[in-house]
Every structure is written in structure tokens, then in C-alpha cells.
Amino acid sequence: MMSKFTETRFGFAAESFEPTPASIPPVKQIFRLRTPPGLPVNLHPLNPLLFLLRCAQICPQKLALAHPDVEYPVFYSYAVWAQRIQNLAYALIMSGIQPGDRVAVIAPNSPLIADAHHGVLAARGVLTPINTRLTKHEVSYILQHSGAKIILVDHEYVHLVSDANARCIVSMDTGRVSDPYEDFLNEGRTFSAEKGWSGLDMELNEDSAATLCYTSGTTGRVNVLTVTIYPSDEDYWQPKGVLSTLRGSYLASIGNAFEARLDRNAVYLWILPMFHAAGWTFPWAITFAFASQITMRTVSNSLIWSHFKNFGVSHYCAAPTVQIGIINDPDAVRLPSPIMAIIAGSAPTAHLIGELEKKNILAVHVYGLTFTYGPFTRAYAQPSWEMLSLEERAKLMARQGHSFATAQEVRVVSFGDNDELIDVPADGKTVGEIVTRGNIVMKEYFRDERATQKAFRGGYFGSGDLAVMYPDGAIAIQDRSKDIIISGGENASSLAIEQELSTHPDILEVAVVARPHPRWGERPMAFVVLRPEKVRQWNKADNDFSESLKVFSRGRLPGFACPEWVQVVDELPKTSTGKILKTTLRGIVAKL
Template structure:
């Protein structure tokens, strides 16, 4: 991945650089050092200064930075942030796609003891305005393509033209930071002494109202990254492709995990399946994270083919189907199925494959791998509980049948909702964080999500899991994607309504015969699903509405079926 690029003069570290913060005060015990993910960068630059750290290739102005050069740029950013008047605990907003700017910010903002506030680039201007106002951000780092989202912002705005070259306003900002630091280096920067101080402020999707700000800490970010290195098997020979947006839950802590493991990172500004396959074939990619919708695009791409070397795909965002897991394996892509939320630093459970599963059929093994599994190494045990009238939590039987809510606590659970004590208290009732995800627990203590609490379909008094229906629909040879929501029914109260995207073969087979496909699909589900769970309505659509992180927007599908019902009244 050689690139003909020369970093700016200010990006070149001085000789005999010391990768260490200002010495800790004597009040800090010798046997304690506050956990801080910035320490991962200092260690990487000290051990592998000349190793390729960050590659930004598929753009007009490609760049590539070694750990030594990148550490200097991040140091410059930290000083520039401090020079801009940002104090410890202040929020620094970042609006950017996957590019060096947002990768820098995950370290530079924390090195300045400020709080990184990454904002979804696909939000509307009013939504961004709300987050900037609610977060109280005093500084905004923004990519040139999204600078319009900061128009009228009260905070100071620094624009990056994503060039890495002199003349770029972001480069000028970094150069100013280098001068302000007066070559004191890392030892001129104070380490955050309180590992439970606010480190990041990430906003939820807000599909049912205003988005909530999730506060995470230095300690939690550190331990989340440690877990992801372990669970994803990252190391100094790994090459990670940035498909997952870094603005989404701070990239599930992978901006820090990749540096802890000395991994080379390759950034993509946009999710292009063409570019993804090009990197798979030519850039030595070993790891990536992506939601199921992106994985579906990868396996169904015209150029998809079995790979001749190991490639690990970390899957989260929504539950993958057994069919998807099986198709990835056929390409030689090892799926690591994880589950989590913004409130848990991204993933906090993983499906741990067992050797005895290899004796099962491909479909049998895939169904087991589709479960959400057990908690991460740095997380407490994930419980499946029923909320009791007295406020306590009661575990469901480990029978794989009894439905309860996933509840978690521990090192990688958020600190709080920003400036929202009522929402925080509600979420933490019973001493655990209630996720809103409904699941069962099996005798081997694995958990398996059945649905979001708002997505359960109650038909004639029976609970139908939309996720279970979707899993079965995805097994059909002509189905590319499926989403199921409840639709009002005069007799049963609710019945499932399925939205189907056909794959290439399905489009050819059922062109102009969607009604016939509906009847065919319902017949194929008999004996596989109980009668009340078989979709009453099937809608063949070109695509499904999704969030910027690939989650299907079921609220929009529910709106569609509701409007359809009203039109018939």
C-alpha cells in the first residue's frame, strides 16, 4: 500500500522524542495509573515508530502515516485544541466520514482532556443543530463535504479539506498547535487523572424522539478496546478496513483497539462494495466491522469470490441471519458475531464457536452462530430478566423459551445520559442497564435475541418474534433481505407484514408475479413457523429504509403499513 506522499513539516517528530505524558503528581500511588486509551498510541509509536498506522487511499489526495508521524500530528491537535480555549471536560464535536480527521480526533481530543462528540454525517441540518446545542460543543472539527451542517454554529469551526497538505485549514490548525506546544512534546500534556471522567459523548439514533447523548469514560473506552482486541484477535500483522463509521458509538472503540494491537488502518470515506472488494483483493485486509446489510452487499456483489487467506468480519448493528453467516463462511470470511448498543461502547457480547459444532451440518452450525452468545472478557455477565413489581430483576429459566429483557452492568456500560438524570435513572432501574432487547437464555448460558420490545407482534394473544420470522424468510433462496412489522388485523389484533427485497435470481424468477411470490412464500413457511407468525401480507420492495449505520428503520415500515390501513377505512 505504498503512497507517494510527504507529510507536512509540522508532522515530522523531533529527534529523541519521548512518548510519555507529563509525570503524574505524587498524590497518585505508584501502583496505579489512570486508564486512558491515548496510552495505546504512545506505546505503538514507541515500539513501532516506522510501521504504517493509517492509510487514506481512495481519495484525490491520498495520505499515509507511520505511528511516529501520526503521533506527532495527534500531539499537534491536542495542543491546538488547548490553544483554542478548550478546557478539560469541554465537548469537541467532529463531523466527518472515515478519514484521518476523525481518526486523529479519537486521540487528540482525549489527549487534551476534552470530550469527543462524533456526529452522524447523514443527519439533517436541524438534527445537527440540536446535537451541537444540546452537547454545548465549543469547537467543531468538520470535513469540507459536510461544512454546510455547521453554518450558524455558535462554536468555532475548523474545516478539513482532507488533503494532508500545506494550505489545508486543518493542517494550519495542527501547525498552530505545534507552535503553541513550544516543542514540549507529550511531556507538556497532562494526563487525565480521573479515569472515570467523560471521554466521549455519542448520540443515539433518536428514531422514537430526540436522540439521547451517551456519556462514556476514559476507563470504559480503554477496557472496551482491550476486549475488542481479544475478541477480534487483532495483532501487529492485522490490517483493518474502516467500513463501520467511526462516528457510530466511537467506532465500537476500534479506533483505540486497532492502535493497541499496532494494526494498520485503511479508511474509506464511503461504503462502496466495489472498493471493499478491491481492498480485500489488494490491500491485505484481515479485519473489518459491518452491519448485516453491508455484509449482504459483500456476499451478493458480482465480483464476490472465495478468498485465499483468512479474513475476519465482526458483525453487529442488527442480528445476522443464519443464512448470512453461512454465506460469509463460503467465501472464507470468518464471522465474529457480536451484540451491543451505543450505551455499551458498541459490542459487549460475542458468540463463541465450539469445536463440537463442526460435527453439525452447515445450517445447524450457522443457526447456533446466529445467537448473541456470552459477555465480553471485560463485561459482567449479561442477564435475561423479568422486571418484578418491587423493582427487582428476576432471571428467566435457561430453557431457550422464556422471554425476558437483556440487562447488563459493569466496565463497558455507559456512565449516564448527558444532562438527562430522569432517563438515566429509568435505564438503570434495578441496578442494571435495561437494553430494551427481548431474548431467551439457553442451558449453555448463551443468549439469543428474539426482538426489540417494541417490535414484538401480539397476534391473538400469542407473541410472534419479528426477528425469528425474518431469520426464516432469509433462508429462502430468492430473498436478499427481509423485515417484518406488525399490521393491524380486525380479528387477531395484529398480524405480521413482511417487506421483501429479492435477490438477482428472485427478481428474474418472479418478475411481474409478486402476488404469486407472496402465495409461494407463505406456503414455504408452513411447518417452519406457527400459523400466527406466518406473514399475512408480503410486500416486494426494491430496498428497505435504513439508518446511516445500516439498521432497518422499522418505524418507517410501521408508518407505511399504518397509512395503508387508514387508506382502506
């Protein structure tokens, strides 16, 4: 019985767990999809599902997925997990899912959403992960627009789909026979008539859709920001479905596995929500690398540190704001073995990188968007950097760097006549827009040809992010187009201001936005979260913190970039992935 593992890191809980009978694979299993006739001998269509089948064949007893921090913990070997995913595929087909049909999933990081990233592809459907923090109205719009035929939903989020027209399969997150989701998998196993993987067809067209991930805007029917960029074109501000392909997902997964240095000994901890840009393709990067993964329903810093200390975690992804919470938790200590922290969402500050390194957490700074399958560039450290101070090295590490090996070259351009792309000088000063094309770019906006054409202006995908190009070819974001502060005719980067202000020893987090000024047009306003140990000190101080920060900034920033106003807040508004919501801050400023 394939319920025991070669690893015993979770001790008795893992050893005593027994998967459902339907999850136990047959003694002899062939991990091969059915190949339709006519496929050329020198070709196999790229599909990230193939990574899972390879894992199940090569290391069947290896721990694939652990879900320990719940009432009913589960632990699946690769052989067992592959059987469960196979059951899910057959259950979806039994329920009428045809190639190209959308299957929605609404769940926190848990086995359900991990299963769906593979099982939906095995059924040749299109995975549509939905942000659990959206309102019922917003979820209803996405379900209607996507045309999802089946909804896989965690029990805590059933209220979001109570009036959905599609069939809903509810998971109680127990892994036990009485769970409705387990019943669904059991039905799939019965329907399969033990044909196994060989009874499931390979998708011949690698350009077929793999995922449909929805961004959200500040106008239209959805009013919650989950996008990772702020493009200048107003049409981008409508909610849109980003359609990604099997080929792109396959190559992005390999790129992420390579850049994160995932391997067979890796243990990946799910902090980044899997619903966000399909987990930046890490659900498949993990299986590509034969790694193990741990899922957590909620992000708890004390729980994160428990996993860091006790269960051999080697990798995780999180935005800088989430990283700040991790390193400032009371349970934080220096770890005996290094952990790779893949950071995206905004540039990590020198202080953050330094604090992470003190805990033996090594930052891997990447950049990407939902439209690019998550990360597609990385700041590649150079040997010469080892001679630099931490602050100098961190500033170089904070650049967005160069493209992944599986992506095409990233460019910084201005637009000429007839949408001609003109590369900016590689001088580290001239600002242009980041554009890219190639393997790791979305196929299209779902059911929105006009928006797709605008996004692909000049034959490239325009990110809306403003950057400079350095002589070594590395790019560095200066700001989002919405976030540039124009003061007295000078352009001030809110990101550059934040980088400098974050070096103040009393600041935990800071965000800067433009505020109207009667003389200069705009001036920076800083929203600051103080370090917990400094809050009481400043409350008792005779002088205001805002004056202290203004004096501090004058020695580091040009006058037009110094904050005119400073507001100390308890916390900054953030998305579900920890990205600071500057639209909310701009809304606060508009009322001042």
C-alpha cells in the first residue's frame, strides 16, 4: 500500500494517515497518457501535467503533499496523489467536461486547489482559480464571464457560489470517505473502469488553454485589485480573464524551478495563494523538480516559523510586505540551513534583504505579472557583488534584472509612429515602458479581442511598468505609470522614494503616493508603519515623527522627491498576496 513514505519528517501523523480506498493505486500502474494516432514521432506536445506522471513513476513513495495544520491532516505520496488526480480527471469527464471547458476552483492553499492544477489539465479542461477574498458579486461575474461548468469549492467559501448555475463540488478538507469531494473522486475512480492514465487522452495542441486567471480593476463590475501592475490604458481597468497555454505553463514552470534552485530535496511551503496567477506556476515547478510541498489554509507567521524550524522547508514565495511580517515575528531566529525566498510584487529594500540574510533566508528577487505566468525576470547576482556592502549589493539585487532562460528578452522602450518600438538608451536614466513577448506571455484576454490587440501594441506585450535599462542589460523599475509623481515638472519615482525612506531605522513599512500641491502640482505623501518597539517611543516624543522623517529624507533625496506630508498608520492596505494597494492610498489622499 502506497501510503507510507521514504520521508518521515511529519512523524506519527504522516505514518498513521491512511488515504481513502479510491486513492490507493493499483500494484502496476502505467503513467502514460493515451497518444492519439498521427502524432509525429519527433514531437510530444508540452504539458505541465507530464511532470506529475514522471514523479509518480520515478519516486512513487516520496512525499508529494502534506497538509498538516488542520483537524484532519493528510499526507500523500506521489503514487497516491497521482491516483487522486487521475480520479479527479475522470470525475470531471464523467460530469460532462469537454476539452476547453472551464473548471473553477475557489479554495485556500489546500489539497483541493493543488489537485485541480493537475486534474483539470488531465481532463483537458481549463483551470479557473478564483480569489477567495472577492465578494459574492465579483465571483458571480467571473463565473458568468468564464462560463465555468463545474466549481470545485472549499467548504468555507460555499456562500460565494450559492446561486451559481454550475454544478458545485464541495470539499470539507478532510481527506476522509465521508467528504463530498472524496465521494466525487470515488465516482471518478469507478467511472474510469481502471483504465488508468492510459484511458486519458493527451492534448495534442500545446497552444490550448491551461488556465484562465482573472485580474480585477477599480471600475466596471469588479472592484477589488488583484492585478500586479497598473497599466496606463483605461481599458485595462476592466476585469479581464488572462488565458495562458499549456506550452507557456510548461516552460514557465521549468524557468521557475531552475531560478529557484528547486530539486528533489526541496520542500516548498505554500504562502503565496495558489489562486494568484496559478501560484506563479509553482504547482508544476514543484513536480518538475520532484520536490515536496506543504499547504497551509491561512498565512500565520508563527506557523510559518514552525515549518521553517521543524519540517525542512527550503523554498517559499512571498511579496516584500509578507516577508516583513515573517522576519519580525517573535518566533524568528537564525536558521541552521538556508531557505530560498522568492520575492516579487515590489522590489525588496536593502534593509529587508539584510534582515532576511540574518535569518539565513536568501532573497531571489524576480519580477512578473499575471500576464506573464508570474515571474519572467530575475536579478542575477554577479561575483563582483560579493565585495560590496550589504546596502550596495541590495540596491543591485532590487533591480528586476534579466529574462529567464525560458522567456524572451525583456526590453525598455518608447513608442514611435505606427507603434514602432524604440529602445531607450542603456544609461540607467532614460525611462521607458517594459515590454516583452515570447513563450511566457499570455495567449489573449478571454473573450476580449479589442483589449488583446491593445495589450499587444507594436507586437509586444506592454506591461505599463516604467523602467530604465542599465549598461549590463538589467532593467530596474522606476514606477508604475499611475504612480509617477510629477512635481514642478520633475518626475519622482515613488518606488525610489520608498527605497530611501525604508532605510530609516524606525520604519517597518512605507508607501508613497502623489498628493496635489497648490504650487508644484504634486508632492509625495508617505504612509508609514512604525516598528512595534518604536511606536510608544514616538507617541511620547515631543517632536512629531513626520518632521524627523522629512529631515532624514533631505539628506538622501532631491527636494522635489522629499515627502511633503507623512502619515503614521497602523497598517497599509494590501491585496491577498501582500501587495500594497496604492489605489486605496490615493483614495485617502483625494479626501484630504
